[in-house]
Every structure is written in C-alpha cells, then in structure tokens.
Amino acid sequence: MATVLERVTKVIVDRLGVEENEVKLEASFTGDLGADSLDVVELVMELEDEFDMEISDEDAEGMSTVGDAVSYIEKKQA
Amino acid sequence: MSDLNGKTAIITGASRGIGAEIAKRFAAAGANVVVNYSGSQQKAEAVVEAIEENGGKAIAVKANVADADTVKAMVDETISHFGTVDILVNNAGITRDNLMMRMKDDEWDDVINTNLKGVFICTKAVTRQMMKQRSGRIVNIASIVGVMGNAGQANYVASKAGVIGLTKTTARELASRGITANAVAPGFITTEMTDGLNEEIQQSMMSQIPLGRFGKPEEVAKAALFLASDEASYMTGQTLHLDGGMVM
Numbered sequence: 108m109a110t111v112l113e114r115v116t117k118v119i120v121d122r123l124g125v126e127e128n129e130v131k132l133e134a135s136f137t138g139d140l141g142a143d144s145l146d147v148v149e150l151v152m153e154l155e156d157e158f159d160m161e162i163s164d165e166d167a168e169g170m171s172t173v174g175d176a177v178s179y180i181e182k183k184q185a
Numbered sequence: 186m187s188d189l190n191g192k193t194a195i196i197t198g199a200s201r202g203i204g205a206e207i208a209k210r211f212a213a214a215g216a217n218v219v220v221n222y223s224g225s226q227q228k229a230e231a232v233v234e235a236i237e238e239n240g241g242k243a244i245a246v247k248a249n250v251a252d253a254d255t256v257k258a259m260v261d262e263t264i265s266h267f268g269t270v271d272i273l274v275n276n277a278g279i280t281r282d283n284l285m286m287r288m289k290d291d292e293w294d295d296v297i298n299t300n301l302k303g304v305f306i307c308t309k310a311v312t313r314q315m316m317k318q319r320s321g322r323i324v325n326i327a328s329i330v331g332v333m334g335n336a337g338q339a340n341y342v343a344s345k346a347g348v349i350g351l352t353k354t355t356a357r358e359l360a361s362r363g364i365t366a367n368a369v370a371p372g373f374i375t376t377e378m379t380d381g382l383n384e385e386i387q388q389s390m391m392s393q394i395p396l397g398r399f400g401k402p403e404e405v406a407k408a409a410l411f412l413a414s415d416e417a418s419y420m421t422g423q424t425l426h427l428d429g430g431m432v433m
Contacts, residue, residue, distance in 0.1 A: 149316055
C-alpha cells in the first residue's frame, strides 16, 4: 500500500507536471512547484477524490506546502 | 447548424419562456437536457414530454438556484443520470418591478438572490466537473436593461448588470481550463415575464427598437445554442445583444 506521501506526490506530479524529486515536504505549491491559485484549487479537488474525503475551503487555505497536505490527510485519516 | 450531440446541458428556469425554448432547441441539437424548475413542475414535465416526443432526451429536476444545497443535488443528479455536465445555461430569473423610491428591501433581495446569486451558485456547482473535463460552456442570460438601465427595475437591472460582470470574471478565471463563459442580453422578448410589465414600459421600449418589433424566445435560444456549441470556441467573456438594435 502506497504511503500518503507517495499518493500525494503522484497527484502533484500528474497535475502540475513537475518531476517527482521536486516534490519535497517543504516545497510550496505556488512558490516551488509553479502552481497558480486555480491549480491549487484543482489539486485539493483531486486529493479529495484520491483520499475520498472532503477538504473544507478553510482547511484548503491553510495548505501551502506538500507537507501541509500530507499531515492534514494523515491526521484526518487517523 | 450548431451541434450539441452527446453533450449534457443544465438549463435553469426551463419550465417556460426563454428557458423552455432553449431546452427544446438544445435537445433538438442532440443534447441531453436537464430542465430545471423551482415551482412549475407540470410545465417542466410538459417541456420534457415535448422533447421526448421529438426524439430527444431530457429530465426535469427541481432546484432553487439561490439555494446551494438544492443546486448541488441537481448537479449530482445530472451527473448520475447523464454522466457529465458540459453546458450550463443560467436562465432562471424573476422580476419584482417598482420605482426605487417605493421598492421594498424584499423586492430587491428576492431579485438579486435569484438572478445574480443564483448564477454564482450554479456556476460554482458545475465548475468542479467542467475543470476535470477540461471543457465546458457557461451561457448566462442577462438582459439589455443591464447595459442601458431601466426606470422601475432597479433590482432587475442591477442583477443583470451584475451577471454581465460575473460572466467576464468567470471567463477569465476558467479560460485556462477550456471553459468559456458568455452572456446573452435579450431586449424585449415576448414571454409571460414581459407580458407582466406595465403598458408604459412596453410602449417606451417599442419606441426604442429600430427593428420595430419585440423579439421571440427562439431568437434568444438560437444565440444561446451558438454560444454553447463548438462554433463559439474562440469567444469568451462576451455579451451578445439580441435586442432589435435597441443598444448599439
């Protein structure tokens, strides 16, 4: 079973067209991974589908890095 | 002839008037049509029957466009029934005419909620699906009075001018995802809604129409069909005036 980080990484690579080794925990979506604001909205939508959960707009606004998303999902799954 | 074969379209306020005409024309062009209504169930079902008799596919779905929960349920039902949403026509609209000096807050709020907030809610509700598909068409039915103003319709005019601005923002926000948004601004079209306007407004409008007649719902539907089809592929953020030349 793939880890949360692996699954998040796959979604990001597919959506943003970045290399897998660029997707580090501290990488920010807009600063380091070249996402615009609409990309971030889409990324959150795809994470919702991938992990079968709802991420509220307020929570989504608090996610700026890969690590934020991973820890949010891990916490919600726990 | 514009082709909507295999596309799925939600038409809000499609039980009568311009919306019913758009629903029928879209179905005739091959679209699966969701005939949305809020109160007139029988009329909506009559539109569905007319479409089916003509060999088309349609379902009637009740939803109040100003209520995000019922709109979400409508979009979910559309996707579970037809598998997708390719086109949204924001047509639902009401009037509560009064001179501004006499206009009640309720009259203002009702019209803004249905005509403007309803467009926001419905657009937001289909955006997720359209973004995933990387394609979509949003057609907003505004009004020429939203461009020129009209005494006795402060609420309606403000809502329709708002729709034109919202159309431009929708176009800009979603262009990169293959979604276009355009508006149609009908002038005086003969429907139940305009029959309800007082004689004074009707006459003053007629005197301003170079083509010398009121428009027909099918003339609006044809423009909406164009904007919803691939033929309008390079057009977004625009407002088409269908008003017999009232505003140039």
